[in-house]
Amino acid sequence: MDYQSYFANQRDEHLKELQEWLSIPSISALSAHKEDVNRAAQWAADTLTRAGLEHVEVHPTAGHPIVYADHLHAPGKPTILIYGHYDVQPVDPLNLWETPPFEPSIRDGKLYARGATDDKGQIFLHIKAVEAILKQEGELPVNVKFCIEGEEEVSSPNLPLFLNDNQEKLAADAVLISDTALLEKGKPAISTGLRGLCSLEVSINTANTDLHSGSFGGGVPNALHALVELLATLHDKQGRVSVDGFYEGVPVLSQDMRDEFAKQNFNEDKLRQDLGLDELFGEEGFTFVERTGARPTLELNGVYGGFQGEGTKTVIPKEAHAKITCRLVGDQDPEYILDRIEAHLIANNPIGAKLTIVKGEKAFAFNTDHSHPMLQKAADAFEKVYGTRALFTKDGGSIPIVATLSHVLNAPAVMMGFGLPDENLHAPNEHFNLENFDKGLLTIVEYLKLV
Incomplete structure (x- = not known):
């Protein structure tokens, strides 16, 4: 199937849909936006239904709702649980935004809006990738489940209870997450650890x-x-x-781990200049990527x-x-x-x-073994689309629910992020590079076919 042509033909419509979702101010931390968060959840549920997913449900919680959907028609094949979140960070300081945070704007090949890269834009890729396979081929190569929450930005207080109460419903062979970033433009990465x-x-x-x-x-x-x-x-x-x-x-930072970090060829001088700093600073005896990933x-x-x-x-x-x-x-x-x-x-x-x-x-911190076949196939999928194999990294950020998901479901977390480090997540002028929007769709399709 020619997925590249399919996505090219659907691109304008897909971006229009995503901008509609991004225009909903689903700020989970602010009670004044509770109804907006509910609207964003319903939007996700409606979009999953149109994409061809089944058993679409909006589960109420003590806080914000969790959206579930599945498509389970591949007997004997692996089951992939796709996790993401539709809630977003507050927008302050508003005066630093070049365009209003909930009036999505495309300029210079980037989509600007709160939630563009964290995480509406990235979870949207998964919905559209699954929809594309169903429309092109009529069936999925694997079983798929979606779990999209509305409280990730406030540390997911209600998702652990939902996971414990629905372990059989959510059971999977891997948890697929896109809420991280490439190392840099054209250089994909798969995170095997979160602080x-x-x-x-x-x-x-x-x-x-x-x-x-x-x-x-x-x-x-x-x-x-x-x-x-x-x-x-x-x-x-x-x-x-x-x-x-x-x-x-x-843990002691072993030489093997240091060698893996060194493969990133991270340019500390460029970072210093980009940030307008005279010097970087941190724990003595460690490089920047070691300080921010493993310390x-x-x-x-x-x-x-x-x-x-x-x-x-x-x-x-x-x-x-x-x-x-x-x-x-x-x-x-x-x-x-x-x-x-x-x-x-x-x-x-x-x-x-x-x-x-x-x-x-x-x-708690999260760590997984990069040699697991589910992660190796993710690296294969990146290589097929980006032309270079993904490096296995450890990210400095925290997504607290990842460790819980992996532990409760006893499944590896496959963290295939399509953002870039400079996309201002949690900051004014958050954006998503559309090059990775396009390549992300193709990479997810490749991964679902490989597993």
């Missing part, structure tokens, strides 16, 4: 009110000073996290307190706050890590500061 995650919020309180810095300065504790002093204890000068026990469960981190995501308006206000703030996230690797236990950070903060709390710690999300 875990844990988060916490830290607050410092001093006096019971803000104070005049002339009348009280130098005589009372300053919440901002205390917080900055406390946060500075979390790392040493070499970029290593100073929390006792933080590296427990972190744990502790990052400050927000530090705030005191007067932040225009001009000057001579105030000693009574409170200050910080948001912290950690990316975890290997066998690091997120609950243990949070406990160790809490103990460190308490032990180093400055004089006169009252400390409050609120623990947040927790997710």
Whole structure:
């Protein structure tokens, strides 16, 4: 079958459909968009039905709905569960978008909109690939199931319960996911590892009110000073996290792993120049790709307190706050890590500061064996379409539900991403390169035929 011609002929219609989905502001983190999230779920269900999938269902949860569909008419053939999400990140800061985030725009071969690459654009490829095979051949070469959720951007709180309650319904030989990226243009990758995650919020309180810095300065504790002093204890000068026990469960980076990372031929100087930086920074003794793929981190995501308006206000703030996230690797236990950070903060709390710690999300790291046939066939599919075999990588990001999916269903996760690292996911001007939209469709068809 000539799938290249088929997709070329359908391209305008496919992009029109995708833009319709992208125009729905399905922001799962904001309660004001609950109805929009529901609309996006129903849109997915309707599109799956039109594509020829069966048993299409929109399952309500305690949060946002999960969309299920299947096509199970290939006895004796493998079953592939295709996972994705239709919810998107908030759009702030809105003023940095060149075009409105929910008014999709195509320019310079890229589709701009919130959710274009994360993840509506990528899961859309799977729906259209399955539809194409059914329209061209009347049957699928494998059994296919879809599980598309609406809470991935808020750490999938309700999907684990759905998985546990529906293990037989969702049973599969592999979980196919497109929510990652190529290494760079024309250089496909299959992720065999994702970092875990844990988060916490830290607050410092001093006096019971803000104070005049002339009348009280130098005589009372300053919440901002205390917080900055406390946060500075979390790392040493070499970029290593100073929390006792933080590296427990972190695997030694073997020479084989370092050789695999080196195959990426990553250009650190180009990255530095592209980001407008004088120098890169991180844990001493590791390259950039090793730091971001195989090493744990502790990052400050927000530090705030005191007067932040225009001009000057001579105030000693009574409170200050910080948001912290950690990316975890290997066998690091997120609950243990949070406990160790809490103990460190308490032990180093400055004089006169009252400390409050609120623990947040927790997710284990995910790893899979790149030698598994399901992953090797994915590399074959990439090679057939892109002309170069995919490299097996470890990604620095976290998709907490991947480890859960693989564990509960006892199936390998095949992470075939079609985004690019510079497509601004989670940031203003998110976009999806249409070259990978086109090649992604063909690659998914090839993969479903190979397995």
